[in-house]
Amino acid sequence: MRRFITRNAPGYTFLLPWLIGFFLLTLGPILASLYLSFTKYDMVSAPRWVGWDNYVYMFTRDRRFWKALHVTFSYVALAVPARLIMALAVAMILDKGLRSISLYRAIFYLPSLLGSSIAIAILWRQLFAKDGAVNAVLSFVGIDGPSWITDPNTSLYTLVVLAMWQFGSPMLIFLAGLRSIPKDLYEAAEIDGTPAWRQFTRITLPLLAPVIFFNLVLQTIDAFKTFSSVFIISHGNGAPADSLLFYTVYLFNEAFSFFRMGYASALAWVLLVIIAVFTGLAFLSSKYWVHYENERD
Template sequence: MRKFFVRNLPGYAFLTPWLLGFFLLALGPMLISLYLSFTKWDMVGDPQWVGLAQYEYMFLKDKRFWQSLDVTFTYVILAVPARLAFALMIAIVLDKGIRKIGIYRALYYLPSILGASIAIAILWREIFNIDGVVNAVLINFGIQGPNWIGNPDTSLYTLVVLAMWQFGSPMLIFLAGLRNIPTELYEAAEIDAASKAKQFFSITLPLLAPVLFFNIILQTIEAFKTFSSAFIISNGDGSPADSLLFFTIYLFNEAFTYFRMGYASALAWTLLIIIGLFTAVSFYTSKYWVYYENERD
């Protein structure tokens, strides 16, 4: 035992910064928030133990909780496939050996870097505002466009379009995946006179499955956690009429606008469990459709 420690001490010493960060900034706050989710706490007094009352209120009485789930799931279901389809499409186009591909890759990746920023969210607001760019274009065709952002029926879709536009990082991963598909397979298919579509569905897609799976998981988790763009576009409170009440926005408001830390913690853990469940189900089903070349069983 002692020998083990002496031998590994330098290793742990080098790990210390990470360990400190992990225990103090990740695990510690997580455990505290788990405890808080069973309490009522307004940040000023002391937390009062209320058992499962927060969860009971959430599932049985809180209409806005269900509204926030509705908004978040609608967004995940629309934005993730849209972004991935778009990313795959661009990746396939870029894979065709275009000259100066580096420039195009950088260019297409740009929105993803910018996308997380506040400036883009504000820009998006202006584009889809009632007197924004979109409506200015539409008016040339004699169409008076609606207030895309201000109308609860359309506001969420402007965010889906924003998500689609930020296809850069899954695109890069797809591109790397495409490069890994042996060209012999396509050559063989050409000789057998397989159409491009046939090649895509019989060669590209199956061989890309692990990468696709990776992208689906990452993008879905990302989509569940959508915050900053929605926060800016919805004035920070999910408006208009709660149509942009993402789960994270609701959580943030409960915590930092209404100071219900207990309830907000309960919401955070519910989100963690939802994401965890989703990921577990994806992994479970993946063995039926994801093929790993180097897998041995």
């Protein structure tokens, strides 16, 4: 034991800042939130154990919980495919060998860097407002657009468009994936008289499947956790008419507007389980559609 310590002490000393951060700021709060999810806790008086009450209430009586789930699932179902398709489309255009590709890559990545910033969310409000830029453009072609952001029927779509616009990081990964498909395969296909669409569906997509899978999992997790842009655009409470009541926004409100920390912790754990289930499903499905080059049989 002593030898173990003397031998490894320098290493652990260097690891110490990270270890402290991990235990104090990550693992600690995670475990604490698990405990709190079984309590009633308003941050003033001490937590009071209530057993499964928070979870029972959530699933049986909390209609806003179900609304938040509905909004979030709708968003994930729309935003993830939209962003992936956009990312793949742009990656394929860049892969065709544009000049100054690195410049375009940087430009296209920019929205992803800015995307989650408060400024962009505020900009988005302006763009899709009744008198915003989008309607100004539409008015040229004679369309009198609604107030996209404040209309509960359209508000979610403005966020889907925002998600699409932030296609940068999956695009870069797609681009790397496309680059790794040997050019010979397309040339062989060309000589074989394979139409472009069939080349895409029969060669590009199958060979890109591992990358698509990776992006799908990452973007799905990301989409479930979308917060700051929605928070700004929905005035912090899911407005209009709870149409932007994302799960994270609801959770935040429960925790920091109503100080129902116990209940918010329970919400957080349910979200974790949801994300885990979706990721697990993706992995289970992957063996039917993801082909790995170096797979062993």
